[in-house]
Amino acid sequence: xxPEHCSxxxxxxxxxxxxxxxxxxxxxxxxxxxxxxxxDFNIAFPIARLEAGDxxxxxxxxxxxxxxxxxxxxxxxxxxxxxxxxxxxSLATLxxxxxxxxxxxxDRNAREAKEQxxxxxxxxxxxxxxxxxxxxxxxxxxxxxxxxxxxxxxxFAAKRTWSLF
Numbered sequence: 001x002x003p004e005h006c007s008x009x010x011x012x013x014x015x016x017x018x019x020x021x022x023x024x025x026x027x028x029x030x031x032x033x034x035x036x037x038x039x040d041f042n043i044a045f046p047i048a049r050l051e052a053g054d055x056x057x058x059x060x061x062x063x064x065x066x067x068x069x070x071x072x073x074x075x076x077x078x079x080x081x082x083x084x085x086x087x088x089x090s091l092a093t094l095x096x097x098x099x100x101x102x103x104x105x106x107d108r109n110a111r112e113a114k115e116q117x118x119x120x121x122x123x124x125x126x127x128x129x130x131x132x133x134x135x136x137x138x139x140x141x142x143x144x145x146x147x148x149x150x151x152x153x154x155x156f157a158a159k160r161t162w163s164l165f
Contacts, residue, residue, distance in 0.1 A: 021082040023090035024071040069109040074140050077111040085145045088152050092137030099123050104138055114140040
């Protein structure tokens with residue numbers, strides 16, 4: 001799987017008003033024709049738009065589900081209601097792994113890394129602009145992280161002026 005695939009994996013689910021809530025390598029299927037598909041929507045959550053005056057916030061409805069700790073945001077690990085930015089955190093984790101072959105926080109999950117004051121290290125082979133996209137998507141604070149999957153996908157694709165090969 002290439003890093004550019006990581007940026008687009010969650011687009012379809014969010015366009016269909018779903019938060020996947022468990023994006024990880026085991027849930028990414030690569031077809032024989034090279035097409036990438038996100039699978040296993042067992043714990044996905046529907047996104048409901050609340051339109052009260054100027055308030056156009058997204059709220060996730062549903063039950064708490066299982067998470068895969070090494071790919072989950074600190075908020076999901078704390079049992080908070082899943083959000084689109086949690087999927088973005090997971091996608092950025094996948095992109096980081098695709099670029100480096102390592103997890104952003106080693107063998108620690110995001111909550112442990114946050115508690116220990118760890119941060120992902122910039123992979124040397126990518127330009128600073130690409131790193132800024134990943135770094136923002138890997139923020140521990142939900143409010144500091146990208147909130148829109150399209151923002152992540154377009155920023156990641158636009159900044160990709162390098163090659164792994």
